Each structure stands twice: as C-alpha cells, then as structure tokens.
Amino acid sequence: MLIKVLAAEVALNSATNVGNATVVRVYNGHSAAVVITRTDASDSTIGSLTVVNGETVVLEKEPTDKLVASAGGTDVKGVKVAFRN
8 A cells, every 4th residue: 555645643632633634544652552533523423443552544534524542642643644555
C-alpha cells in the first residue's frame, strides 16, 4: 500500500475530524491497547475498534465524522492520508 500524507499529524485525545479527512492513518504509541471511536458530526457513535499498542491502522470515514481514542493522551496520533494498493 502506498500512503500519501496530506496534513500534519494530530493527537486523538479529543474528538476530531482530522482535517475533514476521508482516510486516516492511526498510530497507537500508548503503552496499552486503546479503543478508537468514530462518531458523526452530531457526536452519535457510528462504531469503534481496538488498536493494540504499537499498531498502525488506516481507517475510512466521512469528512465530518470524528475519531477519538479512549486513552493514551497525545500518544495516539491520526493523520489525513490518501492511499492506493
């Protein structure tokens, strides 16, 4: 997979739409697994997933959807990306 970085990385310690991204690379630099929750613009939960410590995942979302990590403070990062296989 080829990833093109489109913005500066942000912490997911509070809900953010990550620069209105539709694809987000998430890295968990926290010492434990965290739950990443996706909400819509009205803060209604759409879904969530667990990301183990040290893991990187690429998530697709709507531009106004938000992501937030359950723990980890500023150690859980997200960045707006484009990708192709």
